[in-house]
Amino acid sequence: MKAKRVSDSKIEIAQLMYPEHANPAGNVHGGYILKIVDEAAAIAAARHSHQNIVTASVDRMDFISPVYIGNLIFAKASINYTGKTSMEIGVRVEAECIRTGIHTHVGSAYLTFVALDENDKPIEIPQILPETEEEKRRFIEAQERREKRLKQIKKHEHIQQACIPRMNK
Ligand SMILES: CC(C)(COP(=O)(O)OP(=O)(O)OC[C@H]1O[C@@H](n2cnc3c(N)ncnc32)[C@H](O)[C@@H]1OP(=O)(O)O)[C@@H](O)C(=O)NCCC(=O)NCCS
Numbered sequence: 001m002k003a004k005r006v007s008d009s010k011i012e013i014a015q016l017m018y019p020e021h022a023n024p025a026g027n028v029h030g031g032y033i034l035k036i037v038d039e040a041a042a043i044a045a046a047r048h049s050h051q052n053i054v055t056a057s058v059d060r061m062d063f064i065s066p067v068y069i070g071n072l073i074f075a076k077a078s079i080n081y082t083g084k085t086s087m088e089i090g091v092r093v094e095a096e097c098i099r100t101g102i103h104t105h106v107g108s109a110y111l112t113f114v115a116l117d118e119n120d121k122p123i124e125i126p127q128i129l130p131e132t133e134e135e136k137r138r139f140i141e142a143q144e145r146r147e148k149r150l151k152q153i154k155k156h157e158h159i160q161q162a163c164i165p166r167m168n169k
Helices: 031-050 131-169
Strands: 011-018 053-059 071-084 086-096 103-116
Touching: 011 031, 031 053, 031 071, 031 086, 031 103, 071 103, 071 131, 086 131, 103 131
Parallel strands: none
Antiparallel strands: 011 071, 053 103, 071 086, 086 103
């Protein structure tokens, strides 16, 4: 399968924040921003793999600065790393004040998506080809995160199995 460049799938979505996205004081809900993050990552993952993709995990997201009604939100997503069937996507969210044009960094997150075949089984995807220095740095950092993530998943599995005998008592 031919490797693909980061630029082949990277995307940026923009959305204006309305009152329906916010609390009565005008602050946009964090959950709504997370939805945009998931959407942006899903689009990049689908463009890279050309398969049905699902969110396997979302790493933490800290909200660094607030977003208000009337702000324009940008979510920039690109593939950082690919495994056999999974890929890590980095998403950076910025808010623009329409009146001033000032941009603020709202937060960033790393999501892992898995490509599935018609039987909902993980299917192989094209490898990512990091080209620029920044893409190469992100690739290495994503590989390190993946290793930590997979160790944590194993830990959770161990905890689940340890609970079964107690549930049977
Ligand atoms: C994600 C899912 C497909 C993984 O299935 P699985 O049977 O555990 O698959 P495998 O063990 O073969 O792993 C497949 C790949 O997913 C990765 N993976 C599995 N669970 C993961 C997790 N929690 N976080 C990150 N990566 C994960 C594996 O590392 C592997 O990657 P690789 O092929 O690149 O090495 C399955 O758990 C699932 O369907 N989850 C529900 C997804 C969903 O509904 N999301 C929300 C709505 S879109």
